[in-house]
Amino acid sequence: xxxxxxxxxxxxxxxxxxxxxxxxxxxxxxxxxxxxxxxxxxxxxxxxxxxxxxxxxxxxxxxxxxxxxxxxxxxxxxxxxxxxxxxxxxxxxxxxxxxxxxxxxxxxxxxxxxxxxxxxxxxxxxxxxxxxxxxxxxxxxxxxxxxxxxxxxxxxxxxxxxxxxxxxxxxxxxxxxxxxxxxxxxxx
Numbered sequence: 423x424x425x426x427x428x429x430x431x432x433x434x435x436x437x438x439x440x441x442x443x444x445x446x447x448x449x450x451x452x453x454x455x456x457x458x459x460x461x462x463x464x465x466x467x468x469x470x471x472x473x474x475x476x477x478x479x480x481x482x483x484x485x486x487x488x489x490x491x492x493x494x495x496x497x498x499x500x501x502x503x504x505x506x507x508x509x510x511x512x513x514x515x516x517x518x519x520x521x522x523x524x525x526x527x528x529x530x531x532x533x534x535x536x537x538x539x540x541x542x543x544x545x546x547x548x549x550x551x552x553x554x555x556x557x558x559x560x561x562x563x564x565x566x567x568x569x570x571x572x573x574x575x576x577x578x579x580x581x582x583x584x585x586x587x588x589x590x591x592x593x594x595x596x597x598x599x600x601x602x603x604x605x606x607x608x609x610x
Contacts, residue, residue: 469517470517470520473510474520476513476514477510477524480502480503483502484502485506485527487499488503500534504528504531504532504535507527507531508528511524518554518555519555523558525544525551525552526558526561526562526565529544529545529562529565529566532544533569538569538570538573541566542570545562545565545582546566548562548563549563556590556599566579567580567582567583567586579609583606584606586603587603587606591603591607
């Protein structure tokens with residue numbers, strides 16, 4: 423009976439040492455997001471909606487009106503649009519659908535601001551970071567290629583046109599993309 427009592431005392435001491443550590447580990451696991459799939463889905467949906475709303479607000483209140491504005495007003499609207507897209511890219515980097523659109527739109531803003539190299543960098547990043555979003559990629563590459571071509575930088579434009587043809591010249595591509603591919607081929 424004495425061996426059982428010693429064994430019990432040893433186990434109790436062990437539990438007193440282990441329990442606080444176990445509680446810390448469990449608390450950290452809960453704090454790090456160990457939650458139900460439903461809670462994770464709700465969090466994702468909330469962030470998706472917030473990213474969509476920020477993108478829509480930026481387009482509606484800044485980017486689109488900049489096309490009709492002139493002078494200082496246009497400059498201010500373009501700066502606000504760029505800030506909105508950059509905020510989305512920073513704050514919602516876990517929302518690739520909206521980030522791909524924001525990055526391409528940021529490229530459009532930089533092009534409107536006359537910042538050709540920054541625009542091209544944005545368009546290039548769309549293909550690198552969001553390669554699964556075909557529509558955004560083809561539009562970004564087309565924008566980059568056309569900007570460079572029109573700026574007299576045809577040698578730099580050709581790789582973008584080539585990427586369009588290589589990736590999107592397939593039998594199952596949607597008609598609008600096939601039109602873009604068809605327009606890119608003569609520039610090679």
